[in-house]
Amino acid sequence: MSLLTTRAPAKINLTLHVLGRRPGDGYHALESLVAFAEVADTLELLPGRDLALEVFGPTAGPAGPLDDNLVLRAARHLAAGVDGLRLGAFRLHKQLPVAAGIGGGSSDAAAALRLLAELNALALDHPAVIAAARATGADVPVCLDPRARMMRGAGEEIGPVLELAPLPAVLVNPGVPVSTAPVFKALGLAVGQRLDGAEHPSVAAGLDADAVLGVIAPARNDLEAPALTVAPVIGEALALLRAQGGCRLARMSGSGATVFAIFSDTAAAQSAAGAVRAAQPGWWVEPTRLA
Ligand SMILES: C[C@@](CO)(OP(=O)(O)O)[C@H](O)COP(=O)(O)OP(=O)(O)OC[C@H]1O[C@@H](n2ccc(N)nc2=O)[C@H](O)[C@@H]1O
Numbered sequence: 001m002s003l004l005t006t007r008a009p010a011k012i013n014l015t016l017h018v019l020g021r022r023p024g025d026g027y028h029a030l031e032s033l034v035a036f037a038e039v040a041d042t043l044e045l046l047p048g049r050d051l052a053l054e055v056f057g058p059t060a061g062p063a064g065p066l067d068d069n070l071v072l073r074a075a076r077h078l079a080a081g082v083d084g085l086r087l088g089a090f091r092l093h094k095q096l097p098v099a100a101g102i103g104g105g106s107s108d109a110a111a112a113l114r115l116l117a118e119l120n121a122l123a124l125d126h127p128a129v130i131a132a133a134r135a136t137g138a139d140v141p142v143c144l145d146p147r148a149r150m151m152r153g154a155g156e157e158i159g160p161v162l163e164l165a166p167l168p169a170v171l172v173n174p175g176v177p178v179s180t181a182p183v184f185k186a187l188g189l190a191v192g193q194r195l196d197g198a199e200h201p202s203v204a205a206g207l208d209a210d211a212v213l214g215v216i217a218p219a220r221n222d223l224e225a226p227a228l229t230v231a232p233v234i235g236e237a238l239a240l241l242r243a244q245g246g247c248r249l250a251r252m253s254g255s256g257a258t259v260f261a262i263f264s265d266t267a268a269a270q271s272a273a274g275a276v277r278a279a280q281p282g283w284w285v286e287p288t289r290l291a
Pocket residue numbers: 013016026027028029030032100101102103104106136137138139140153154155180181184253254255256
């Protein structure tokens with residue numbers, strides 16, 4: 001079989017409610033409306049006997065050692081679950097910011113599972129594929145088929161595709177890597193402790209942009225306050241986006257530091273991205289659509 005290719009889009013948590021900290025594994029129980037951006041890493045697989053990986057692109061260095069790369073980890077988990085799995089050499093073009101709350105590594109891992117599933121004629125809902133996704137990281141299952149949906153539990157419960165209207169948006173990363181674990185830790189929850197914030201609104205399928213805004217505006221990202229204590233520059237990025245014409249909502253994604261803003265239309269998003277780039281030339285700024 002010849003070269004297989006897929007894109008690994010940035011994951012955006014339009015909402016992220018923390019319900020509490022589970023007894024047992026101590027992971028946090030979440031309720032999150034997840035969508036995906038157009039901006040993406042790219043992953044290729046050249047089928048062959050041995051598992052290999054080459055990483056290149058602007059954020060290849062920050063992604064860390066090759067052997068720890070989530071692409072290889074996901075492939076090894078799947079190989080452990082499927083006898084005689086056909087493998088090959090991956091080539092990852094890494095351009096998403098790393099440790100950024102947009103699940104770049106998780107999306108790369110999910111992309112690796114998609115390519116291996118294709119090569120081995122496995123369905124994406126094959127139990128071994130699901131198990132490998134879960135074993136690789138909490139965010140990997142929702143990235144397997146990257147389309148807007150609800151994510152619950154620690155990330156293992158995935159709702160149906162919601163077919164939301166694409167939202168014109170701008171993503172901004174202020175250049176500070178933020179690891180996920182310290183942000184959850186800064187919430188300060190004891191194992192078994194539950195939080196009683198307002199319930200997550202229910203999200204119907206097929207909503208237009210106004211209706212999506214109506215649903216997410218009163219919801220929240222409960223990791224925003226703890227992330228601000230770890231990286232106060234997140235507050236500057238939010239303020240800059242909120243000051244742009246046509247900005248309807250600005251919020252942090254995941255555990256940060258990337259923030260997103262939803263705009264009234266694509267032209268407003270493009271012009272806001274230009275203004276943010278001019279004000280902060282060192283920041284990562286991407287006009288995009290979320291769906
Ligand atoms: C916060 C979220 C929201 O989508 O995204 P990111 O900010 O990472 O993009 C995810 O829950 C992150 O998923 P992921 O980055 O795959 O997490 P993992 O590698 O499995 O876990 C990293 C660490 O985060 C904590 N963790 C993660 C998920 C969760 N539901 N509860 C947790 O407490 C644990 O301390 C764990 O050791």
